[in-house]
Amino acid sequence: MPPTTVGLFTGLLLGIAWVVGGFDAFVGTAVLGVVGFIVGKVVSGQLDLAQYLGGASRAPR
Template identity: 50%
Template sequence: MTTTQLGLLTGLLLGIAAAFGGFGAFLLVLVLGAIGLLIGRYLDGKLDLSQFTGRDRF
């Protein structure tokens, strides 16, 4: 799946959440999607959290 296709799918899902669930559901889906993205990038090794934990500051 390309980045364009993933962006399109994300936009469609957010649009469906906004249409049927209102603004609260839209925000919930947006926040959960962002958390899922961060977890996925961390598991893929593309997100380095050491800069936030302070372990690399010696």
């Protein structure tokens, strides 16, 4: 799916969350969307979090 289509659907879903649940639901939906995006990048191998989690600083045994 092209990034523009994903962006469109994301914006529409955030708008629906805002209208239905108010600002709190909008912020919660946006935060969960960012978390899901990061998890997707890690799973697909496009993002390496080892340097932030301390995995890269360990010396081999």
